Amino acid sequence: MTYDIQGLLAEALENDFLVGGLGLAALGAAYGVLHMVLGALWRLGAARLWLTVTLDNRTDGFRHLLLWLEETGALRKSRRFHVDRNAKDAFAPAKGVHWFRVGAQLVRLSREMSEKARVGQSQRPLETLSIQVFGGRKAQVQAWLARGAQIAEAMERDGPKLFQYASSYWQELCELPARPLGTVLSVDDRLERLLEDVRWFYAAKDWYVARGVPWRRGYLLYGPPGTGKSSLIRAVASELHLDVATLDIARRGLGDEDLREAMAEAPDRAILAIEDIDAAFQGRDPGDALPGISFSGLLNAIDGVAAQEGRALFMTTNHRERLDPALIRPGRADMHVELGLVGAAQAAQLFARFYPERADLAEPFAAALGTKRFSPAELQGWLMAHMSDPEGAARAEGLQHAPMLAAE
Numbered sequence: 001m002t003y004d005i006q007g008l009l010a011e012a013l014e015n016d017f018l019v020g021g022l023g024l025a026a027l028g029a030a031y032g033v034l035h036m037v038l039g040a041l042w043r044l045g046a047a048r049l050w051l052t053v054t055l056d057n058r059t060d061g062f063r064h065l066l067l068w069l070e071e072t073g074a075l076r077k078s079r080r081f082h083v084d085r086n087a088k089d090a091f092a093p094a095k096g097v098h099w100f101r102v103g104a105q106l107v108r109l110s111r112e113m114s115e116k117a118r119v120g121q122s123q124r125p126l127e128t129l130s131i132q133v134f135g136g137r138k139a140q141v142q143a144w145l146a147r148g149a150q151i152a153e154a155m156e157r158d159g160p161k162l163f164q165y166a167s168s169y170w171q172e173l174c175e176l177p178a179r180p181l182g183t184v185l186s187v188d189d190r191l192e193r194l195l196e197d198v199r200w201f202y203a204a205k206d207w208y209v210a211r212g213v214p215w216r217r218g219y220l221l222y223g224p225p226g227t228g229k230s231s232l233i234r235a236v237a238s239e240l241h242l243d244v245a246t247l248d249i250a251r252r253g254l255g256d257e258d259l260r261e262a263m264a265e266a267p268d269r270a271i272l273a274i275e276d277i278d279a280a281f282q283g284r285d286p287g288d289a290l291p292g293i294s295f296s297g298l299l300n301a302i303d304g305v306a307a308q309e310g311r312a313l314f315m316t317t318n319h320r321e322r323l324d325p326a327l328i329r330p331g332r333a334d335m336h337v338e339l340g341l342v343g344a345a346q347a348a349q350l351f352a353r354f355y356p357e358r359a360d361l362a363e364p365f366a367a368a369l370g371t372k373r374f375s376p377a378e379l380q381g382w383l384m385a386h387m388s389d390p391e392g393a394a395r396a397e398g399l400q401h402a403p404m405l406a407a408e
């Protein structure tokens with residue numbers, strides 16, 4: 001029997017087909033084992049190296065992630081989009097896998113939609129977003145979602161929040177009513193051009209990085225009192241879903257260090273506004289070190305804003321000619337916008353807005369003003385004083401004189 005088996009084996013080993021077949025089977029088995037081991041190692045490695053977060057459209061996080069993605073512009077090279085009411089401008093990543101980078105990190109995003117599973121009252125398809133970040137940390141994705149939540153909140157709000165620096169912190173004062181840019185009067189399209197510039201700035205991070213320029217931009221609004229400098233800042237903030245953080249640099253007790261700190265810690269996504277920038281240096285030599293802030297302290301604080309990524313700084317003044325050129329040079333005030341007195345055409349617009357039911361009187365009002373020019377605040381004051389008397393308002397007799405009630 002033993003002999004037979006040995007014989008058979010010897011015979012079999014001489015058979016090239018059988019030996020080849022056995023060899024192949026052994027190779028196949030070895031490949032299978034190697035595949036299993038490598039697969040297990042990959043999954044182990046992936047679990048350790050890739051952070052994966054999955055969200056579905058029953059959660060707020062789903063929308064917040066889309067909003068954050070849109071803001072980062074990470075998918076701008078993508079060619080596949082889905083028109084989505086969850087995204088701000090309706091362009092969201094399409095179904096499937098997208099690869100992109102956030103800073104130096106590689107990110108894989110996969111969006112799936114299931115037509116079978118329906119959610120919510122509207123019975124929309126169940127969707128999932130799975131985001132995988134190579135070398136990612138949980139806190140990082142949490143921060144992305146928190147940013148998306150902030151954008152969502154700003155979109156749902158009517159107007160910008162107003163913050164003011166109080167001693168050592170930024171105090172949220174109130175929520176301002178939204179102010180469309182069209183409600184701020186101007187003699188030409190300079191306000192629209194300013195808005196476009198600010199919009200460009202907030203989306204131009206890569207442009208600044210590529211040129212090695214700090215991602216900050218300064219705007220100087222100047223013109224006589226009551227011509228809309230503060231109104232314009234609020235309108236720009238409303239249009240871009242930003243907040244406004246105002247800093248009163250003439251406030252007693254504000255020193256250089258407070259100023260630097262205030263500017264460095266201004267709330268995220270807030271336009272930083274220093275109104276009446278000339279007020280702090282009225283009658284002072286720029287080099288003076290009187291109590292309060294010094295001129296060099298102000299310059300340093302403005303330059304320090306550069307350390308904050310993506311910050312727009314607005315300064316306003318009634319007297320641009322009084323400002324030191326160092327304060328308003330490009331790099332500190334990159335764009336200067338004059339707000340001036342307005343004439344009959346803008347007055348007619350304001351009239352029609354005040355009395356929509358008597359818009360027919362706007363032209364006679366303009367004619368009564370002739371070629372005179374007014375600050376919009378003066379015109380507004382006049383129209384408000386004649387709220388119930390549009391005919392009287394349109395005659396414009398005595399305009400320029402604020403209504404006064406004298407004591408008997």
Ligand SMILES: Nc1ncnc2c1ncn2[C@@H]1O[C@H](COP(=O)(O)OP(=O)(O)OP(=O)(O)O)[C@@H](O)[C@H]1O
Pocket residue numbers: 183184185186224225226227228229230231232317318339375376377378380
């Ligand atoms: N260009 C404008 N268009 C519409 N309303 C304006 C305009 N300018 C001023 N007003 C109105 O006048 C009032 C004062 O305006 P605002 O505070 O914006 O002016 P300002 O230029 O900042 O004044 P100041 O230099 O005195 O601080 C506001 O109620 C505002 O609505």
